[in-house]
Amino acid sequence: MVADWLDERSGIVIVNHAFTPHKGLYGSCVTHADEMIDLSRAAALELGLSADTEMADCVSELAATTFVTNSDAHSTPKLAREYHVATMIFPDFENYKRVLRRDGLFQITENVGLWPTLGKYHRSFCLTCGAVATIDQSVCSSCGNKKFTRGVHERLLEVADQNPSISPVHRPPYRHHIPLDMIPGIGKKTRERLLSCFASELSMMRKATVDELVDCVGPMLAKRIDLARHGQLGMGIGAGGVYGRVHA
Numbered sequence: 001m002v003a004d005w006l007d008e009r010s011g012i013v014i015v016n017h018a019f020t021p022h023k024g025l026y027g028s029c030v031t032h033a034d035e036m037i038d039l040s041r042a043a044a045l046e047l048g049l050s051a052d053t054e055m056a057d058c059v060s061e062l063a064a065t066t067f068v069t070n071s072d073a074h075s076t077p078k079l080a081r082e083y084h085v086a087t088m089i090f091p092d093f094e095n096y097k098r099v100l101r102r103d104g105l106f107q108i109t110e111n112v113g114l115w116p117t118l119g120k121y122h123r124s125f126c127l128t129c130g131a132v133a134t135i136d137q138s139v140c141s142s143c144g145n146k147k148f149t150r151g152v153h154e155r156l157l158e159v160a161d162q163n164p165s166i167s168p169v170h171r172p173p174y175r176h177h178i179p180l181d182m183i184p185g186i187g188k189k190t191r192e193r194l195l196s197c198f199a200s201e202l203s204m205m206r207k208a209t210v211d212e213l214v215d216c217v218g219p220m221l222a223k224r225i226d227l228a229r230h231g232q233l234g235m236g237i238g239a240g241g242v243y244g245r246v247h248a
């Protein structure tokens with residue numbers, strides 16, 4: 001078993017993008033994790049772009065599992081598009097494993113991830129005509145065909161056993177986030193300008209004041225970035241491998 005092999009090498013198992021329709025544990029494999037893995041051997045479960053803590057905590061068997069938010073950390077330009085904040089003595093692998101075990105003061109203190117509606121597999125999607133399905137739909141209302149890419153939203157409604165969700169006491173808050181490259185009007189030049197004004201996208205989104213943003217990119221884009229930080233821009237729905245669009 002992979003967990004044994006990793007134990008012998010001091011490695012860990014993290015269940016990635018658990019709810020997505022392409023090879024996700026719940027998304028395309030099983031209804032209960034123990035049909036495939038021993039969840040107690042997994043160090044954490046990664047939520048994927050199309051789900052958040054509230055959605056995942058509709059599955060009661062995940063109550064003891066630590067959630068991480070890291071989607072697309074495998075693509076260098078997308079690094080830290082989602083992230084989590086943790087307390088530890090020193091940022092190394094051994095301390096990080098303690099964080100995932102929630103060992104005393106070693107804890108994740110915040111999950112930061114995409115608004116789930118923007119995720120590219122959030123809702124089911126008709127493979128014939130591209131319509132976004134409504135809940136419980138088995139036949140496309142637009143074209144009458146029955147082949148869908150199952151959305152994370154719909155899949156979680158199937159596997160959920162507590163709705164509304166119940167989060168365990170140890171669960172950290174989840175901060176919804178819109179990455180800079182999804183905000184309308186932020187092209188390559190503007191992005192470079194912002195990164196020259198602030199240490200990083202992450203620190204800009206978390207710490208920059210509106211006045212500092214105005215000084216960097218002018219009032220219109222500064223306002224738009226600030227609205228994005230507060231989840232106050234319009235958002236479309238992601239489905240079928242296409243992200244939801246953020247509206248100006």
Ligand SMILES: [Zn+2]
Pocket residue numbers: 126127128129130131140141142143144145
């Ligand atoms: Zn259709």
